[in-house]
């Protein structure tokens with residue numbers, strides 16, 4: 001059952017990725033939703049077949065870490081039985097659809113996108129020609145509600161909008177406005193865009209962002225036959241997902257996951273609290289998990305586990321990838337360094353991410369601009385201001401202690 005292993009690609013159940021602590025298997029969940037039963041089953045899998053650790057991905061999926069060569073095959077069988085594995089008939093690309101985390105229950109939403117997502121998933125599965133899409137090729141379907149995904153960028157986004165009281169989807173390709181479609185046309189438009197992409201790309205690994213840079217949005221929209229739009233996507237900061245709040249008739253408890261890392265025991269506790277409040281878990285792309293429940297979830301019962309209960313928490317000011325020793329590409333302890341930097345980072349920005357600590361130039365944890373980005377290289381860090389890991393550093397070879405100093409100086413300037 002084991003497929004060839006490669007470093008640096010997008011892992012799935014049948015195509016795991018080798019890393020510093022063993023194999024990584026990414027479980028692509030149905031719209032990021034996780035029942036208590038499924039959450040406990042995944043926690044058991046992490047205990048039995050891996051090192052008990054998970055990472056919450058930027059696409060609201062869970063990655064099991066530390067899978068051994070001998071335990072991969074039984075894990076794959078188990079995940080297959082749980083309905084969590086891609087198959088020949090339904091490859092992982094058919095599962096790469098991110099939907100608004102409160103879909104179906106949010107009174108602020110322009111529409112319930114659930115049926116649209118299912119139709120799109122069905123088209124991506126049935127049209128076998130689309131199985132040639134790159135493994136990372138993704139779709140976003142956003143309902144325009146309280147926890148909108150409009151801040152996220154992926155290959156193809158459908159963003160619900162209303163004009164003259166009539167809802168429609170604004171379509172963006174790699175974050176650039178490309179056209180619009182009627183609500184009922186989403187699956188067809190998604191199919192036409194994917195076919196146009198396959199027709200126009202110049203290499204199997206090219207993504208939509210590369211194609212847009214090479215030939216422009218208009219050429220792709222023309223090939224896909226999209227209706228033109230005068231609207232533009234607005235990529236604001238991610239919404240506030242953490243805290244206890246009401247959404248329609250539901251109680252929501254949003255919990256931050258430090259650097260997206262959680263263990264099997266934490267997942268079991270989350271399953272317990274969701275079950276006790278007649279609810280389920282919903283994963284978000286913002287390193288946060290929601291307990292969406294009928295009765296108020298008992299947040300106090302989670303006080304002893306390392307979750308984040310407020311957006312103001314210093315750890316929410318820093319993004320960090322697994323780093324060393326978990327990732328074979330890393331030479332620095334990103335989580336350790338990020339924890340040290342967090343209080344200074346929070347002083348510099350009250351909300352949102354201020355510092356990105358990346359183990360290497362790949363920038364997995366935060367593939368977008370941050371005010372301060374530290375990029376691990378040969379046991380030290382390079383520093384980029386107001387950019388991404390792809391930008392030119394203004395300083396190089398900084399030790400962990402020097403990172404603190406750099407941020408302390410920025411804090412001192414602001415306080416002066």
Ligand code: SF4
Nearest residue numbers: 321327359360363364
């Ligand atoms: S950014 Fe971090 S997790 Fe990603 S490959 Fe580099 S070291 Fe590994």
